[in-house]
Amino acid sequence: MSVEIDGNPSFDDKTVKNEKIKKRKRKDEEKNTGSDAASAAIERLKKSASLAQAAQQKIKQESKNEEEKDIEMEDVEQKAALHGLTPIPQPSIDEYLEAKSSAAPSIVSSLPKWLSEPILVDPTTTIQFSSLNIASKLVEKLQSQNIAQGFAVQSSVLPLLLQEGRDGPSYSYGGDLCVSAATGSGKTLAYVLPIVQCLSRRIVPRLRCVVIVPTRELTIQVSRTFEIFASCMGLGVCGWTGQKNLLQEQYQLLGGSEENESTVDILVTTPGRLVDHIQNDNIFSLQHLRYLVIDEADRLLDQSFQSWADVVMAEIDHPKFFQKDNELSKQNIAPFFLSSLPTALPHHLDSPVQKLIFSATLTRDPSKIATLRLRNPRLLLVQSEGVELDDGEEIEGDAIIFSVPPTLQEYRVSVSAEKPILLHHLIHSNNLNSVLCFVKSNEGAARLHRLLEIFNGIEGKNYPCGLVSGNISRDERKKMLNGFVSGELKLLVCSDLMARGIDVANTEHVINYDPPSSLRRYVHRIGRTARAGRYGYAWTLVQDHEGHHFSKLLKHLGRTLPLQRLRLHLKDLPKEYVELYDNALETLRTEVYESRKSSK
Numbered sequence: 001m002s003v004e005i006d007g008n009p010s011f012d013d014k015t016v017k018n019e020k021i022k023k024r025k026r027k028d029e030e031k032n033t034g035s036d037a038a039s040a041a042i043e044r045l046k047k048s049a050s051l052a053q054a055a056q057q058k059i060k061q062e063s064k065n066e067e068e069k070d071i072e073m074e075d076v077e078q079k080a081a082l083h084g085l086t087p088i089p090q091p092s093i094d095e096y097l098e099a100k101s102s103a104a105p106s107i108v109s110s111l112p113k114w115l116s117e118p119i120l121v122d123p124t125t126t127i128q129f130s131s132l133n134i135a136s137k138l139v140e141k142l143q144s145q146n147i148a149q150g151f152a153v154q155s156s157v158l159p160l161l162l163q164e165g166r167d168g169p170s171y172s173y174g175g176d177l178c179v180s181a182a183t184g185s186g187k188t189l190a191y192v193l194p195i196v197q198c199l200s201r202r203i204v205p206r207l208r209c210v211v212i213v214p215t216r217e218l219t220i221q222v223s224r225t226f227e228i229f230a231s232c233m234g235l236g237v238c239g240w241t242g243q244k245n246l247l248q249e250q251y252q253l254l255g256g257s258e259e260n261e262s263t264v265d266i267l268v269t270t271p272g273r274l275v276d277h278i279q280n281d282n283i284f285s286l287q288h289l290r291y292l293v294i295d296e297a298d299r300l301l302d303q304s305f306q307s308w309a310d311v312v313m314a315e316i317d318h319p320k321f322f323q324k325d326n327e328l329s330k331q332n333i334a335p336f337f338l339s340s341l342p343t344a345l346p347h348h349l350d351s352p353v354q355k356l357i358f359s360a361t362l363t364r365d366p367s368k369i370a371t372l373r374l375r376n377p378r379l380l381l382v383q384s385e386g387v388e389l390d391d392g393e394e395i396e397g398d399a400i401i402f403s404v405p406p407t408l409q410e411y412r413v414s415v416s417a418e419k420p421i422l423l424h425h426l427i428h429s430n431n432l433n434s435v436l437c438f439v440k441s442n443e444g445a446a447r448l449h450r451l452l453e454i455f456n457g458i459e460g461k462n463y464p465c466g467l468v469s470g471n472i473s474r475d476e477r478k479k480m481l482n483g484f485v486s487g488e489l490k491l492l493v494c495s496d497l498m499a500r501g502i503d504v505a506n507t508e509h510v511i512n513y514d515p516p517s518s519l520r521r522y523v524h525r526i527g528r529t530a531r532a533g534r535y536g537y538a539w540t541l542v543q544d545h546e547g548h549h550f551s552k553l554l555k556h557l558g559r560t561l562p563l564q565r566l567r568l569h570l571k572d573l574p575k576e577y578v579e580l581y582d583n584a585l586e587t588l589r590t591e592v593y594e595s596r597k598s599s600k
């Protein structure tokens, strides 16, 4: 007897049978008419393939220099569109990205040079912050955070951004930067420190740095990291999470200034809020911007988010101006900003905005990166030379292989259908604490959380569990997260809302109750543990029918510690333990039934 944990209502057999017969009838009809349509589509496909090939050759021919101008990318798309070809059904974006990233070597040849020849950084590289000529106040602040030396990503990014100016490190437009480094490797500080250092020499506060992240939780987390270091350098930080309306957020930025100028230097926001202000807030401007940071970039460049990039890049290239004669009034720009501008003003003709793109699973798909309109970009890859893959194959450094932190031990746990009791057994027989348990849906997370609570109650176990998903309020989520960080909650059942970027230092274990749908999702979920060089463990429960997909998923994942395999089966568990579980299931079933009845 089992409750549908993933929340799919169970249909009675007859309905299901009729549905199947109807579906089969529809399929047969389509098949007959489809054959000639298919051959016509194949003809069209052959024609478009040769045209796309010719256009691709033309692109290669013309774009000799490193900069890939998005106008040429548009040309190719326009040419293909002109032929009125009916687009063939594409794989889902996740599968498409997955296929692209796992096929990295084959797309390397068609990439612009800067993408196919990255700057490789050994993950074991470190640097002393004191050697970087950053303000002593920043070094002291780092020490107060028990941060003694820089990780590899910081060791390579900071020197690139802290270009020595006349009086020490200052803003200097050295070209845009894309950075790919494992989860928990310190990417946030890699941009916080140099930006705070360079902006700290500004004369008047202006909005000179915007950081875009995909979720509200990350907005809060990144703003907090900025505040720790910006406050000791006299800089203002503001985070837009969408909890306030546009006017209130505008006030957060301007603080009642008469000249409608920002009183903060750094803004952290989700893409939606930024676009709202660009399009509907007539005194919001990016005219003073010097840094644009895009964190979790691959997520933000996914199809669902993509339109924000066109709006933001257009505003950066042609910002709203509030100067009388459309010339930037010089007093707004500190002298060294002026000296570092590559060409004379007006600003918008040659934007000095430095774009910094970060992700642990960076995409190298030129069509996505083209939307960012990067200038003289470089790709920095923190990855060991010979990354070991699951099947023992060595991958040379220049393909972007998603890699697992070297201190993370993964387990593949083959389980039978009764996952909840096997999960409960895995946790308590191994005495796992500070566990994030990922479930594929909000409904499934809620059911599993309630079942664990009931089962722990029946067993008399003191093992408080929390729930974090899109179905609970932001305040509730915050309370659960705080309870988990404090250790009051031993386990959080969560949806993928928690999978990206969230930094909960003491997470020791990540359990994938449901295997993730893509490699990116897997890397980000398990990356919630083994952060900042600490050890961590990731367990994925895989049923027989999920096994093939999961093996394929991990095929192109680089790791240091070999994947361990376990097997858990209901028949191996004590009889009385299974009976207690059945009682817990029965209790949950009754609760679900009662709540459905009362909601009718």
Ligand SMILES: Nc1ncnc2c1ncn2[C@@H]1O[C@H](COP(=O)(O)OP(=O)(O)OP(=O)(O)O)[C@@H](O)[C@H]1O
Pocket (backbone or CB within 6 Å): 146, 147, 148, 149, 150, 151, 154, 181, 182, 183, 184, 185, 186, 187, 188, 189, 359, 360, 500, 501, 502, 503, 505, 527, 531, 532
């Ligand atoms: N040099 C350092 N020494 C010690 N701890 C550090 C250092 N740099 C960062 N950390 C800590 O490491 C943790 C992870 O950092 P951060 O969140 O920036 O990782 P990330 O690379 O952005 O991860 P993700 O890809 O998951 O977002 C944070 O708690 C941070 O305070």
